[in-house]
Amino acid sequence: MDGHAVLVFVALVALAGCGAAPLGGNTPDDPTETLTPVPVSTETPTSTPGERPPGVTPSGTVDAARLRTAHESFLDGRSYEWRLVYDLQDPEDPTAVEGFTRRVFVDDDRFFVEQRDGDRPVVHSLFVDETGGYLRRVDGNETTTETTLDPGVATDYAVGGGLIERFLTGMNTDVNTTERDGETYYRLHATGTPPPALRRLGTAVSDYRVTAYVSLEGFVRTLVVRYDRVWNENREGVYLRVDYSGVGTTSVEEPDWVDELDPPTPSAGTSTPRDARVPNDTSTPEETSTPTPTPPATPS
Incomplete structure (x- = not known):
């Protein structure tokens, strides 16, 4: 497995979950923000x-x-x-809370995943359509992008x-x-x-x-x-x-940042990053054309 494939695999695991938490995402090391539970019903x-x-x-x-x-x-x-x-x-x-939130928007074979790790400035995103999967990780001012031909399905x-x-x-x-x-x-x-x-x-x-x-x-x-x-x-x-x-x-539109990436191709292995590291000076994790409606893992 080449370096790009390793990056893709790690990113997919962080989103889909193969870790020690209930869904598989890694929890933050030093979270301080308390996430307020939403009342079930009044x-x-x-x-x-x-x-x-x-x-x-x-x-x-x-x-x-x-x-x-x-x-x-x-x-x-x-x-x-x-x-x-x-x-x-x-x-x-x-006040000491570790955890994450995940939202998944599903429309047939097209879907978009966004996962935020507690109060850390880390956002994982994955957009999938018929051409493959497009991954993005924003950590503070640093953005990493990857593509993959095998992103899995929405229910992953x-x-x-x-x-x-x-x-x-x-x-x-x-x-x-x-x-x-x-x-x-x-x-x-x-x-x-x-x-x-x-x-x-x-x-x-x-x-x-x-x-x-x-x-x-x-x-x-x-x-x-x-x-x-x-x-x-x-x-x-x-x-x-x-x-x-x-x-x-629910409808799923292609996020703006996907335009910066070339579609994955078999000849490139599992990923074809166009710009693996780009400054995060022109966009924020929220700037996608995906709808933003009101959306960690089980212990193993």
């Missing part, structure tokens, strides 16, 4: 004994694999925006299905209904024993709480997970939230 849920989404039994037990299948089937062929917030908090210092980055199965498997939930934006959702809520995926980690997990808002078709619009754990001899609180929006209405 509405009063209504108890419902009737129908249930796929994979949810009348007693509230969740077959997460079946629910995941229904969720992914619902999204198949639809555009959407996916947003993840992942925080690790020191219980003895509420918008990993909602995997998180549904990871955090809801085997859960016995209380089921209620609530209205959100004029739609009826089933609110699944459980506390206590964590799912098998967390118990297999060899960590001490406590105070596990999970809440999901699910349509009758099985579309999991929101998933919120909180728990405490002892990880590498450190005690920390974990907060993870996933939200979907813009279903069927």
